[in-house]
Amino acid sequence: MALGLVRAGACLLLGLLVCPACTQACLMCFVTDKERIRICQMFVGMKAWKTKVCDEKFQLAFEDLLKTEINYDERNNLHDSFTQMVHSLQETAVAKGFYIKAFSKAAEEMKKAILQLKKVPACVPPCGVQELTRRFICDGCYSLICKLPLNCPVKDVTVNRGDQAMFSCVVDFQLPKEDISYSWKFAKGGSRVQPTVPQVRTQDMSYFRDLPRARGSVARIRPAKPVHAGTYSCVIRHDVRPVARLYFFLNVTGPPPRAETELQVTFREVVRWSRKEPEVVEPWKPGLGELLTNPWALTWEDLCLLAALVAVMVASLTVLVWMFCRWYFSGI
CATH class of the missing domain: 2.60.40.10 (Immunoglobulins)
Structure with missing residues:
Protein backbone atom coordinates (compact mmCIF):
# COMPACT_ATOMS: atom_id res chain seq x y z
CA MET A 1 0.00 0.00 0.00
CA ALA A 2 2.85 2.34 0.80
CA LEU A 3 4.36 1.54 -2.61
CA GLY A 4 1.07 2.52 -4.27
CA LEU A 5 1.05 5.88 -2.52
CA VAL A 6 4.63 6.52 -3.66
CA ARG A 7 3.70 5.69 -7.28
CA ALA A 8 0.64 7.96 -7.08
CA GLY A 9 2.74 10.78 -5.72
CA ALA A 10 5.30 10.26 -8.48
CA CYS A 11 2.61 10.35 -11.17
CA LEU A 12 1.19 13.50 -9.63
CA LEU A 13 4.57 15.23 -9.62
CA LEU A 14 5.17 14.15 -13.23
CA GLY A 15 1.83 15.67 -14.24
CA LEU A 16 2.74 18.95 -12.59
CA LEU A 17 6.07 19.02 -14.43
CA VAL A 18 4.36 18.41 -17.75
CA CYS A 19 1.76 21.16 -17.07
CA PRO A 20 3.44 23.67 -14.71
CA ALA A 21 0.99 26.44 -15.71
CA CYS A 22 -1.84 24.46 -14.17
CA THR A 23 -0.65 25.61 -10.77
CA GLN A 24 -1.53 29.22 -11.71
CA ALA A 25 -5.26 29.67 -11.13
CA CYS A 26 -7.61 31.81 -9.08
CA LEU A 27 -6.65 29.74 -6.06
CA MET A 28 -3.07 31.00 -6.27
CA CYS A 29 -4.25 34.63 -6.56
CA PHE A 30 -6.49 34.69 -3.49
CA VAL A 31 -5.14 31.94 -1.18
CA THR A 32 -1.55 32.22 0.01
CA ASP A 33 0.94 29.35 0.24
CA LYS A 34 0.86 29.53 4.04
CA GLU A 35 -2.93 29.22 4.09
CA ARG A 36 -2.87 26.16 1.83
CA ILE A 37 -0.13 24.47 3.85
CA ARG A 38 -1.97 25.21 7.09
CA ILE A 39 -5.18 23.62 5.72
CA CYS A 40 -3.29 20.51 4.55
CA GLN A 41 -1.58 20.16 7.92
CA MET A 42 -4.98 20.23 9.58
CA PHE A 43 -6.09 17.41 7.21
CA VAL A 44 -3.01 15.10 7.10
CA GLY A 45 -0.76 16.16 9.95
CA MET A 46 2.70 17.67 10.06
CA LYS A 47 4.64 15.22 7.88
CA ALA A 48 6.17 17.10 4.97
CA TRP A 49 5.53 14.54 2.20
CA LYS A 50 1.89 14.17 3.18
CA THR A 51 1.46 17.93 3.28
CA LYS A 52 3.06 18.22 -0.16
CA VAL A 53 0.75 15.64 -1.71
CA CYS A 54 -2.26 17.35 -0.09
CA ASP A 55 -1.22 20.73 -1.47
CA GLU A 56 -0.84 19.27 -4.97
CA LYS A 57 -4.33 17.82 -4.75
CA PHE A 58 -5.57 21.15 -3.53
CA GLN A 59 -4.20 22.93 -6.61
CA LEU A 60 -5.40 20.29 -9.06
CA ALA A 61 -8.95 20.58 -7.72
CA PHE A 62 -8.98 24.21 -8.95
CA GLU A 63 -7.42 23.46 -12.32
CA ASP A 64 -10.68 24.25 -14.15
CA LEU A 65 -10.45 27.86 -12.92
CA LEU A 66 -7.15 28.37 -14.75
CA LYS A 67 -8.65 30.42 -17.62
CA THR A 68 -11.12 32.32 -15.47
CA GLU A 69 -11.53 36.03 -16.18
CA ILE A 70 -13.60 38.25 -13.91
CA ASN A 71 -14.65 41.89 -13.87
CA TYR A 72 -11.83 43.86 -12.27
CA ASP A 73 -14.25 45.57 -9.91
CA GLU A 74 -15.32 42.16 -8.56
CA ARG A 75 -11.89 41.26 -7.16
CA ASN A 76 -12.86 42.06 -3.58
CA ASN A 77 -16.02 40.01 -3.82
CA LEU A 78 -14.09 37.02 -5.17
CA HIS A 79 -11.47 37.44 -2.47
CA ASP A 80 -14.22 37.32 0.15
CA SER A 81 -15.55 34.11 -1.41
CA PHE A 82 -12.13 32.47 -1.19
CA THR A 83 -11.79 33.61 2.42
CA GLN A 84 -15.07 31.92 3.28
CA MET A 85 -13.88 28.80 1.43
CA VAL A 86 -10.73 28.67 3.59
CA HIS A 87 -12.79 28.85 6.79
CA SER A 88 -15.09 26.11 5.49
CA LEU A 89 -12.14 23.80 4.71
CA GLN A 90 -10.68 24.41 8.15
CA GLU A 91 -13.98 23.40 9.73
CA THR A 92 -14.06 20.26 7.54
CA ALA A 93 -10.49 19.41 8.60
CA VAL A 94 -11.38 19.78 12.27
CA ALA A 95 -14.33 17.45 11.66
CA LYS A 96 -11.87 14.82 10.25
CA GLY A 97 -13.23 15.00 6.71
CA PHE A 98 -11.45 13.61 3.64
CA TYR A 99 -9.41 16.38 1.96
CA ILE A 100 -9.77 15.24 -1.69
CA LYS A 101 -13.56 15.31 -1.43
CA ALA A 102 -13.45 18.59 0.50
CA PHE A 103 -11.23 20.22 -2.17
CA SER A 104 -13.48 19.05 -4.99
CA LYS A 105 -16.58 20.40 -3.26
CA ALA A 106 -14.87 23.71 -2.52
CA ALA A 107 -13.88 24.10 -6.21
CA GLU A 108 -17.47 23.51 -7.33
CA GLU A 109 -18.72 26.10 -4.86
CA MET A 110 -16.20 28.63 -6.17
CA LYS A 111 -17.32 28.05 -9.75
CA LYS A 112 -20.88 28.87 -8.73
CA ALA A 113 -19.70 31.99 -6.89
CA ILE A 114 -17.77 33.19 -9.95
CA LEU A 115 -20.85 32.77 -12.14
CA GLN A 116 -22.73 35.15 -9.82
CA LEU A 117 -20.20 37.95 -10.32
CA LYS A 118 -20.84 40.89 -12.63
CA LYS A 119 -19.78 40.10 -16.18
CA VAL A 120 -16.92 41.81 -17.96
CA PRO A 121 -18.18 44.47 -20.45
CA ALA A 122 -17.29 43.68 -24.05
CA CYS A 123 -14.73 45.80 -25.86
CA VAL A 124 -16.25 48.33 -28.27
CA PRO A 125 -14.10 48.93 -31.36
CA PRO A 126 -12.46 50.75 -32.99
CA CYS A 127 -10.63 52.88 -30.44
CA GLY A 128 -10.31 54.20 -26.91
CA VAL A 129 -8.86 53.27 -23.53
CA GLN A 130 -11.91 51.50 -22.13
CA GLU A 131 -11.17 51.31 -18.42
CA LEU A 132 -14.57 49.83 -17.60
CA THR A 133 -13.65 46.71 -19.64
CA ARG A 134 -10.69 45.95 -17.37
CA ARG A 135 -10.68 42.29 -16.40
CA PHE A 136 -8.74 40.21 -13.89
CA ILE A 137 -6.95 37.18 -15.34
CA CYS A 138 -6.54 34.26 -12.92
CA ASP A 139 -3.86 32.72 -15.14
CA GLY A 140 -1.09 34.97 -13.88
CA CYS A 141 -3.03 37.17 -11.45
CA TYR A 142 -2.92 40.35 -13.56
CA SER A 143 -5.41 42.80 -15.08
CA LEU A 144 -5.98 43.63 -18.73
CA ILE A 145 -8.05 46.06 -20.78
CA CYS A 146 -9.01 46.09 -24.45
CA LYS A 147 -6.03 46.40 -26.76
CA LEU A 148 -7.43 49.21 -28.90
CA PRO A 149 -5.61 52.32 -30.18
CA LEU A 150 -6.07 55.71 -28.55
CA GLY A 254 -20.64 75.16 -52.71
CA PRO A 255 -20.99 78.83 -53.73
CA PRO A 256 -21.49 81.65 -51.25
CA PRO A 257 -25.00 82.04 -49.77
CA ARG A 258 -27.52 84.09 -51.80
CA ALA A 259 -27.63 86.91 -49.28
CA GLU A 260 -23.88 87.26 -49.36
CA THR A 261 -23.88 87.24 -53.17
CA GLU A 262 -26.56 89.97 -53.34
CA LEU A 263 -24.57 92.11 -50.89
CA GLN A 264 -21.45 91.79 -53.02
CA VAL A 265 -23.41 92.77 -56.18
CA THR A 266 -24.87 95.82 -54.44
CA PHE A 267 -21.44 96.90 -53.26
CA ARG A 268 -19.99 96.61 -56.78
CA GLU A 269 -22.88 98.71 -58.19
CA VAL A 270 -22.27 101.43 -55.63
CA VAL A 271 -18.57 101.51 -56.47
CA ARG A 272 -19.36 101.63 -60.23
CA TRP A 273 -21.91 104.46 -59.79
CA SER A 274 -19.52 106.54 -57.76
CA ARG A 275 -16.94 106.31 -60.51
CA LYS A 276 -19.38 107.40 -63.30
CA GLU A 277 -20.84 110.37 -61.42
CA PRO A 278 -18.06 112.17 -59.59
CA GLU A 279 -18.99 114.76 -57.03
CA VAL A 280 -19.35 118.38 -58.45
CA VAL A 281 -18.25 121.29 -56.24
CA GLU A 282 -20.70 124.22 -56.61
CA PRO A 283 -19.48 127.83 -56.06
CA TRP A 284 -20.40 129.53 -52.83
CA LYS A 285 -23.02 132.28 -53.12
CA PRO A 286 -23.24 134.09 -49.77
CA GLY A 287 -26.13 136.34 -48.83
CA LEU A 288 -26.00 139.86 -47.48
CA GLY A 289 -26.05 138.70 -43.87
CA GLU A 290 -23.15 136.32 -44.48
CA LEU A 291 -21.20 139.09 -46.22
CA LEU A 292 -21.72 141.47 -43.30
CA THR A 293 -20.70 138.86 -40.73
CA ASN A 294 -17.73 137.73 -42.81
CA PRO A 295 -15.98 140.87 -44.16
CA TRP A 296 -13.07 138.79 -45.37
CA ALA A 297 -15.39 137.24 -48.00
CA LEU A 298 -16.02 140.68 -49.74
CA THR A 299 -14.33 141.45 -53.05
CA TRP A 300 -13.34 144.97 -54.30
CA GLU A 301 -16.44 145.12 -56.44
CA ASP A 302 -18.56 144.21 -53.43
CA LEU A 303 -16.90 146.99 -51.38
CA CYS A 304 -17.52 149.62 -54.05
CA LEU A 305 -21.13 148.57 -54.40
CA LEU A 306 -21.59 148.66 -50.65
CA ALA A 307 -20.02 152.15 -50.42
CA ALA A 308 -22.33 153.47 -53.15
CA LEU A 309 -25.33 151.98 -51.37
CA VAL A 310 -24.29 153.65 -48.12
CA ALA A 311 -23.83 157.02 -49.88
CA VAL A 312 -27.28 156.83 -51.46
CA MET A 313 -28.81 155.99 -48.09
CA VAL A 314 -27.01 158.89 -46.37
CA ALA A 315 -28.08 161.35 -49.13
CA SER A 316 -31.68 160.16 -48.92
CA LEU A 317 -31.65 160.54 -45.19
CA THR A 318 -30.19 164.08 -45.47
CA VAL A 319 -32.92 165.17 -47.93
CA LEU A 320 -35.64 163.78 -45.67
CA VAL A 321 -34.24 165.66 -42.66
CA TRP A 322 -34.02 168.96 -44.67
CA MET A 323 -37.57 168.63 -45.90
CA PHE A 324 -38.85 167.97 -42.39
CA CYS A 325 -37.04 170.98 -40.97
CA ARG A 326 -38.37 173.30 -43.75
CA TRP A 327 -41.93 172.15 -43.15
CA TYR A 328 -41.65 172.53 -39.44
CA PHE A 329 -40.21 176.10 -39.48
CA SER A 330 -42.55 177.35 -42.23
CA GLY A 331 -45.52 177.32 -39.89
CA ILE A 332 -44.03 179.73 -37.33
Whole structure:
Protein backbone atom coordinates (compact mmCIF):
# COMPACT_ATOMS: atom_id res chain seq x y z
CA MET A 1 0.00 0.00 0.00
CA ALA A 2 2.85 2.34 0.80
CA LEU A 3 4.36 1.54 -2.61
CA GLY A 4 1.07 2.52 -4.27
CA LEU A 5 1.05 5.88 -2.52
CA VAL A 6 4.63 6.52 -3.66
CA ARG A 7 3.70 5.69 -7.28
CA ALA A 8 0.64 7.96 -7.08
CA GLY A 9 2.74 10.78 -5.72
CA ALA A 10 5.30 10.26 -8.48
CA CYS A 11 2.61 10.35 -11.17
CA LEU A 12 1.19 13.50 -9.63
CA LEU A 13 4.57 15.23 -9.62
CA LEU A 14 5.17 14.15 -13.23
CA GLY A 15 1.83 15.67 -14.24
CA LEU A 16 2.74 18.95 -12.59
CA LEU A 17 6.07 19.02 -14.43
CA VAL A 18 4.36 18.41 -17.75
CA CYS A 19 1.76 21.16 -17.07
CA PRO A 20 3.44 23.67 -14.71
CA ALA A 21 0.99 26.44 -15.71
CA CYS A 22 -1.84 24.46 -14.17
CA THR A 23 -0.65 25.61 -10.77
CA GLN A 24 -1.53 29.22 -11.71
CA ALA A 25 -5.26 29.67 -11.13
CA CYS A 26 -7.61 31.81 -9.08
CA LEU A 27 -6.65 29.74 -6.06
CA MET A 28 -3.07 31.00 -6.27
CA CYS A 29 -4.25 34.63 -6.56
CA PHE A 30 -6.49 34.69 -3.49
CA VAL A 31 -5.14 31.94 -1.18
CA THR A 32 -1.55 32.22 0.01
CA ASP A 33 0.94 29.35 0.24
CA LYS A 34 0.86 29.53 4.04
CA GLU A 35 -2.93 29.22 4.09
CA ARG A 36 -2.87 26.16 1.83
CA ILE A 37 -0.13 24.47 3.85
CA ARG A 38 -1.97 25.21 7.09
CA ILE A 39 -5.18 23.62 5.72
CA CYS A 40 -3.29 20.51 4.55
CA GLN A 41 -1.58 20.16 7.92
CA MET A 42 -4.98 20.23 9.58
CA PHE A 43 -6.09 17.41 7.21
CA VAL A 44 -3.01 15.10 7.10
CA GLY A 45 -0.76 16.16 9.95
CA MET A 46 2.70 17.67 10.06
CA LYS A 47 4.64 15.22 7.88
CA ALA A 48 6.17 17.10 4.97
CA TRP A 49 5.53 14.54 2.20
CA LYS A 50 1.89 14.17 3.18
CA THR A 51 1.46 17.93 3.28
CA LYS A 52 3.06 18.22 -0.16
CA VAL A 53 0.75 15.64 -1.71
CA CYS A 54 -2.26 17.35 -0.09
CA ASP A 55 -1.22 20.73 -1.47
CA GLU A 56 -0.84 19.27 -4.97
CA LYS A 57 -4.33 17.82 -4.75
CA PHE A 58 -5.57 21.15 -3.53
CA GLN A 59 -4.20 22.93 -6.61
CA LEU A 60 -5.40 20.29 -9.06
CA ALA A 61 -8.95 20.58 -7.72
CA PHE A 62 -8.98 24.21 -8.95
CA GLU A 63 -7.42 23.46 -12.32
CA ASP A 64 -10.68 24.25 -14.15
CA LEU A 65 -10.45 27.86 -12.92
CA LEU A 66 -7.15 28.37 -14.75
CA LYS A 67 -8.65 30.42 -17.62
CA THR A 68 -11.12 32.32 -15.47
CA GLU A 69 -11.53 36.03 -16.18
CA ILE A 70 -13.60 38.25 -13.91
CA ASN A 71 -14.65 41.89 -13.87
CA TYR A 72 -11.83 43.86 -12.27
CA ASP A 73 -14.25 45.57 -9.91
CA GLU A 74 -15.32 42.16 -8.56
CA ARG A 75 -11.89 41.26 -7.16
CA ASN A 76 -12.86 42.06 -3.58
CA ASN A 77 -16.02 40.01 -3.82
CA LEU A 78 -14.09 37.02 -5.17
CA HIS A 79 -11.47 37.44 -2.47
CA ASP A 80 -14.22 37.32 0.15
CA SER A 81 -15.55 34.11 -1.41
CA PHE A 82 -12.13 32.47 -1.19
CA THR A 83 -11.79 33.61 2.42
CA GLN A 84 -15.07 31.92 3.28
CA MET A 85 -13.88 28.80 1.43
CA VAL A 86 -10.73 28.67 3.59
CA HIS A 87 -12.79 28.85 6.79
CA SER A 88 -15.09 26.11 5.49
CA LEU A 89 -12.14 23.80 4.71
CA GLN A 90 -10.68 24.41 8.15
CA GLU A 91 -13.98 23.40 9.73
CA THR A 92 -14.06 20.26 7.54
CA ALA A 93 -10.49 19.41 8.60
CA VAL A 94 -11.38 19.78 12.27
CA ALA A 95 -14.33 17.45 11.66
CA LYS A 96 -11.87 14.82 10.25
CA GLY A 97 -13.23 15.00 6.71
CA PHE A 98 -11.45 13.61 3.64
CA TYR A 99 -9.41 16.38 1.96
CA ILE A 100 -9.77 15.24 -1.69
CA LYS A 101 -13.56 15.31 -1.43
CA ALA A 102 -13.45 18.59 0.50
CA PHE A 103 -11.23 20.22 -2.17
CA SER A 104 -13.48 19.05 -4.99
CA LYS A 105 -16.58 20.40 -3.26
CA ALA A 106 -14.87 23.71 -2.52
CA ALA A 107 -13.88 24.10 -6.21
CA GLU A 108 -17.47 23.51 -7.33
CA GLU A 109 -18.72 26.10 -4.86
CA MET A 110 -16.20 28.63 -6.17
CA LYS A 111 -17.32 28.05 -9.75
CA LYS A 112 -20.88 28.87 -8.73
CA ALA A 113 -19.70 31.99 -6.89
CA ILE A 114 -17.77 33.19 -9.95
CA LEU A 115 -20.85 32.77 -12.14
CA GLN A 116 -22.73 35.15 -9.82
CA LEU A 117 -20.20 37.95 -10.32
CA LYS A 118 -20.84 40.89 -12.63
CA LYS A 119 -19.78 40.10 -16.18
CA VAL A 120 -16.92 41.81 -17.96
CA PRO A 121 -18.18 44.47 -20.45
CA ALA A 122 -17.29 43.68 -24.05
CA CYS A 123 -14.73 45.80 -25.86
CA VAL A 124 -16.25 48.33 -28.27
CA PRO A 125 -14.10 48.93 -31.36
CA PRO A 126 -12.46 50.75 -32.99
CA CYS A 127 -10.63 52.88 -30.44
CA GLY A 128 -10.31 54.20 -26.91
CA VAL A 129 -8.86 53.27 -23.53
CA GLN A 130 -11.91 51.50 -22.13
CA GLU A 131 -11.17 51.31 -18.42
CA LEU A 132 -14.57 49.83 -17.60
CA THR A 133 -13.65 46.71 -19.64
CA ARG A 134 -10.69 45.95 -17.37
CA ARG A 135 -10.68 42.29 -16.40
CA PHE A 136 -8.74 40.21 -13.89
CA ILE A 137 -6.95 37.18 -15.34
CA CYS A 138 -6.54 34.26 -12.92
CA ASP A 139 -3.86 32.72 -15.14
CA GLY A 140 -1.09 34.97 -13.88
CA CYS A 141 -3.03 37.17 -11.45
CA TYR A 142 -2.92 40.35 -13.56
CA SER A 143 -5.41 42.80 -15.08
CA LEU A 144 -5.98 43.63 -18.73
CA ILE A 145 -8.05 46.06 -20.78
CA CYS A 146 -9.01 46.09 -24.45
CA LYS A 147 -6.03 46.40 -26.76
CA LEU A 148 -7.43 49.21 -28.90
CA PRO A 149 -5.61 52.32 -30.18
CA LEU A 150 -6.07 55.71 -28.55
CA ASN A 151 -6.64 57.44 -31.91
CA CYS A 152 -10.01 56.95 -33.62
CA PRO A 153 -10.37 56.97 -37.41
CA VAL A 154 -10.90 60.32 -39.12
CA LYS A 155 -14.56 61.13 -39.81
CA ASP A 156 -15.41 63.19 -42.91
CA VAL A 157 -17.82 66.09 -42.42
CA THR A 158 -19.05 67.99 -45.52
CA VAL A 159 -21.18 71.14 -45.27
CA ASN A 160 -22.26 73.85 -47.69
CA ARG A 161 -20.69 77.23 -47.38
CA GLY A 162 -22.66 79.35 -44.95
CA ASP A 163 -24.25 76.40 -43.15
CA GLN A 164 -23.46 75.16 -39.66
CA ALA A 165 -20.74 72.57 -39.06
CA MET A 166 -21.10 70.56 -35.83
CA PHE A 167 -18.75 67.99 -34.28
CA SER A 168 -19.84 65.66 -31.46
CA CYS A 169 -17.01 64.31 -29.33
CA VAL A 170 -18.75 61.11 -28.22
CA VAL A 171 -17.70 57.46 -28.16
CA ASP A 172 -19.71 54.26 -28.27
CA PHE A 173 -18.30 52.86 -25.03
CA GLN A 174 -19.22 53.95 -21.52
CA LEU A 175 -17.09 56.65 -19.94
CA PRO A 176 -16.43 57.09 -16.22
CA LYS A 177 -19.09 59.21 -14.57
CA GLU A 178 -16.74 61.80 -13.04
CA ASP A 179 -13.68 63.90 -13.95
CA ILE A 180 -14.27 63.85 -17.71
CA SER A 181 -12.90 66.80 -19.72
CA TYR A 182 -12.68 67.74 -23.42
CA SER A 183 -10.10 69.73 -25.37
CA TRP A 184 -10.14 70.73 -29.05
CA LYS A 185 -7.41 71.32 -31.63
CA PHE A 186 -7.38 72.37 -35.29
CA ALA A 187 -5.03 71.56 -38.19
CA LYS A 188 -5.41 73.93 -41.12
CA GLY A 189 -2.23 72.91 -43.00
CA GLY A 190 1.52 72.94 -42.56
CA SER A 191 3.45 72.43 -39.33
CA ARG A 192 6.46 73.75 -37.51
CA VAL A 193 8.54 70.90 -38.88
CA GLN A 194 7.15 71.01 -42.45
CA PRO A 195 5.38 74.35 -42.89
CA THR A 196 5.02 73.99 -46.67
CA VAL A 197 3.11 70.70 -46.61
CA PRO A 198 -0.57 71.37 -47.48
CA GLN A 199 -1.82 68.23 -45.74
CA VAL A 200 -4.88 69.01 -43.64
CA ARG A 201 -6.51 65.58 -43.33
CA THR A 202 -4.13 64.19 -40.76
CA GLN A 203 -3.68 62.61 -37.34
CA ASP A 204 -0.17 64.02 -36.88
CA MET A 205 -0.43 66.17 -33.75
CA SER A 206 2.44 68.43 -34.89
CA TYR A 207 -0.02 70.07 -37.32
CA PHE A 208 -2.56 70.98 -34.64
CA ARG A 209 -3.00 74.13 -32.58
CA ASP A 210 -5.25 74.63 -29.57
CA LEU A 211 -8.78 76.03 -29.81
CA PRO A 212 -9.20 77.51 -26.31
CA ARG A 213 -12.71 78.85 -27.01
CA ALA A 214 -14.04 75.36 -27.85
CA ARG A 215 -15.30 73.61 -24.73
CA GLY A 216 -17.46 70.61 -23.95
CA SER A 217 -18.31 67.61 -26.05
CA VAL A 218 -19.90 69.58 -28.93
CA ALA A 219 -18.23 72.17 -31.17
CA ARG A 220 -20.02 74.34 -33.75
CA ILE A 221 -18.89 76.56 -36.61
CA ARG A 222 -21.55 78.96 -37.88
CA PRO A 223 -21.41 79.99 -40.66
CA ALA A 224 -18.85 77.62 -42.17
CA LYS A 225 -16.38 79.20 -44.59
CA PRO A 226 -13.55 77.76 -46.72
CA VAL A 227 -11.06 79.11 -44.19
CA HIS A 228 -12.54 76.70 -41.61
CA ALA A 229 -11.70 73.60 -43.68
CA GLY A 230 -9.22 71.21 -42.08
CA THR A 231 -8.96 68.54 -39.40
CA TYR A 232 -10.39 69.02 -35.93
CA SER A 233 -9.29 66.86 -33.01
CA CYS A 234 -11.09 66.28 -29.72
CA VAL A 235 -9.31 64.62 -26.79
CA ILE A 236 -11.41 63.03 -24.05
CA ARG A 237 -9.61 62.81 -20.71
CA HIS A 238 -10.38 61.09 -17.43
CA ASP A 239 -8.53 63.13 -14.81
CA VAL A 240 -5.36 63.87 -16.80
CA ARG A 241 -5.16 60.61 -18.73
CA PRO A 242 -6.40 60.58 -22.34
CA VAL A 243 -9.26 58.16 -22.99
CA ALA A 244 -9.82 58.69 -26.72
CA ARG A 245 -8.75 61.08 -29.47
CA LEU A 246 -11.35 61.75 -32.19
CA TYR A 247 -10.73 63.40 -35.56
CA PHE A 248 -13.11 65.26 -37.91
CA PHE A 249 -12.12 66.44 -41.39
CA LEU A 250 -14.28 69.41 -42.43
CA ASN A 251 -14.81 70.04 -46.13
CA VAL A 252 -16.67 73.27 -47.03
CA THR A 253 -18.23 73.19 -50.50
CA GLY A 254 -20.64 75.16 -52.71
CA PRO A 255 -20.99 78.83 -53.73
CA PRO A 256 -21.49 81.65 -51.25
CA PRO A 257 -25.00 82.04 -49.77
CA ARG A 258 -27.52 84.09 -51.80
CA ALA A 259 -27.63 86.91 -49.28
CA GLU A 260 -23.88 87.26 -49.36
CA THR A 261 -23.88 87.24 -53.17
CA GLU A 262 -26.56 89.97 -53.34
CA LEU A 263 -24.57 92.11 -50.89
CA GLN A 264 -21.45 91.79 -53.02
CA VAL A 265 -23.41 92.77 -56.18
CA THR A 266 -24.87 95.82 -54.44
CA PHE A 267 -21.44 96.90 -53.26
CA ARG A 268 -19.99 96.61 -56.78
CA GLU A 269 -22.88 98.71 -58.19
CA VAL A 270 -22.27 101.43 -55.63
CA VAL A 271 -18.57 101.51 -56.47
CA ARG A 272 -19.36 101.63 -60.23
CA TRP A 273 -21.91 104.46 -59.79
CA SER A 274 -19.52 106.54 -57.76
CA ARG A 275 -16.94 106.31 -60.51
CA LYS A 276 -19.38 107.40 -63.30
CA GLU A 277 -20.84 110.37 -61.42
CA PRO A 278 -18.06 112.17 -59.59
CA GLU A 279 -18.99 114.76 -57.03
CA VAL A 280 -19.35 118.38 -58.45
CA VAL A 281 -18.25 121.29 -56.24
CA GLU A 282 -20.70 124.22 -56.61
CA PRO A 283 -19.48 127.83 -56.06
CA TRP A 284 -20.40 129.53 -52.83
CA LYS A 285 -23.02 132.28 -53.12
CA PRO A 286 -23.24 134.09 -49.77
CA GLY A 287 -26.13 136.34 -48.83
CA LEU A 288 -26.00 139.86 -47.48
CA GLY A 289 -26.05 138.70 -43.87
CA GLU A 290 -23.15 136.32 -44.48
CA LEU A 291 -21.20 139.09 -46.22
CA LEU A 292 -21.72 141.47 -43.30
CA THR A 293 -20.70 138.86 -40.73
CA ASN A 294 -17.73 137.73 -42.81
CA PRO A 295 -15.98 140.87 -44.16
CA TRP A 296 -13.07 138.79 -45.37
CA ALA A 297 -15.39 137.24 -48.00
CA LEU A 298 -16.02 140.68 -49.74
CA THR A 299 -14.33 141.45 -53.05
CA TRP A 300 -13.34 144.97 -54.30
CA GLU A 301 -16.44 145.12 -56.44
CA ASP A 302 -18.56 144.21 -53.43
CA LEU A 303 -16.90 146.99 -51.38
CA CYS A 304 -17.52 149.62 -54.05
CA LEU A 305 -21.13 148.57 -54.40
CA LEU A 306 -21.59 148.66 -50.65
CA ALA A 307 -20.02 152.15 -50.42
CA ALA A 308 -22.33 153.47 -53.15
CA LEU A 309 -25.33 151.98 -51.37
CA VAL A 310 -24.29 153.65 -48.12
CA ALA A 311 -23.83 157.02 -49.88
CA VAL A 312 -27.28 156.83 -51.46
CA MET A 313 -28.81 155.99 -48.09
CA VAL A 314 -27.01 158.89 -46.37
CA ALA A 315 -28.08 161.35 -49.13
CA SER A 316 -31.68 160.16 -48.92
CA LEU A 317 -31.65 160.54 -45.19
CA THR A 318 -30.19 164.08 -45.47
CA VAL A 319 -32.92 165.17 -47.93
CA LEU A 320 -35.64 163.78 -45.67
CA VAL A 321 -34.24 165.66 -42.66
CA TRP A 322 -34.02 168.96 -44.67
CA MET A 323 -37.57 168.63 -45.90
CA PHE A 324 -38.85 167.97 -42.39
CA CYS A 325 -37.04 170.98 -40.97
CA ARG A 326 -38.37 173.30 -43.75
CA TRP A 327 -41.93 172.15 -43.15
CA TYR A 328 -41.65 172.53 -39.44
CA PHE A 329 -40.21 176.10 -39.48
CA SER A 330 -42.55 177.35 -42.23
CA GLY A 331 -45.52 177.32 -39.89
CA ILE A 332 -44.03 179.73 -37.33
